[in-house]
Amino acid sequence: MINRKAGETPSEPPVDLPLARINVDERGVMRVIYNGRDFPPSTPDASWNRALFGDLLDAISDHRTHTVRVEVHEFDGSVFTDILHAVRREQAIADVQSLSTTRRARHGPTPQLIEVTGSGFIPGEDVTVAMSLSSAQRSAGGSARAVIDVSQLVDHRLEILLIGRVSGVIVTKTFPS
Template sequence: MLPHVVITVTETGALEVTVDGAAFPPPAEGQGWTRGTFGELMDAVTADRTVAVRIEVRESDGSVFTDLIHARKPTPPQPAETEPRQPRSKHTKAKQAPELVEVTGEGFVPGEDIAVALIVAHTDATGTGHARARLDVSRLAGLLDDGVGEVVLLGRVSGTVQVRRLP
């Protein structure tokens, strides 16, 4: 279940924030959340975008806006300059180029997000409502060995479902 963040904008423009019903105070005493600190607030609530949350903003005029802030994949740390690089030996295999399989479908809403299941990737529909996904066969090798041989294209807006057998 996603954490539910409610942000209420007061008449003065200050933001009152709760997360799952509990008050979420600003980091510094005496300072409050404001529209100007909204980015910092989102970073604090989502732990620098590592946690997905549902946001509800209640404006002082009575209007309400909702959104989902998706977590992003953490960026792996770069090796420190002091770490020696491992020399390549003649026994080290070069990384092979991926072997790709193309899966297509139609009937999607132009520009909609398409889920590609065994959920290994997502793609977008073209301006004509067609979708195309290119899959790295090496990522699917273990699954294919287990007898899985189909891919599902699911239109997130249209609900269009296309099931395709892998070659």
């Protein structure tokens, strides 16, 4: 906080960050207000949704060339705030060059993939994917404690959980070893 006498003018102007306010409804559709004005998607018939969140952030910050304050207001009342910092041009060029070097260096074995599906989630909802190492009992006070053997982290546990961040839906799939 700056302590100034009445009538004193600041020596430097205050920082003025553009504000992007994103209101998310229960279906995951987002209404975006950028500096007090609607910010529609580039496609006229489309709407912003959770799946396009990265594209939205790129569009708002003009591909990270402008610093922007972002407020996400979820339909359940929770609010998330962050500042997207602009990337300096030299840093962006260096990142692109190091990315191509990294791609050439990755010639490892092809990963074996499995698909896990579930239903009951809210459209556009963020879903956490988790691997179950073990289960624990709750205490009389309602808390739980898990002690994990580090060797379990390299074991191929094949119980996968899909957890809806908004709906609270949990889907469990067990795969044979």
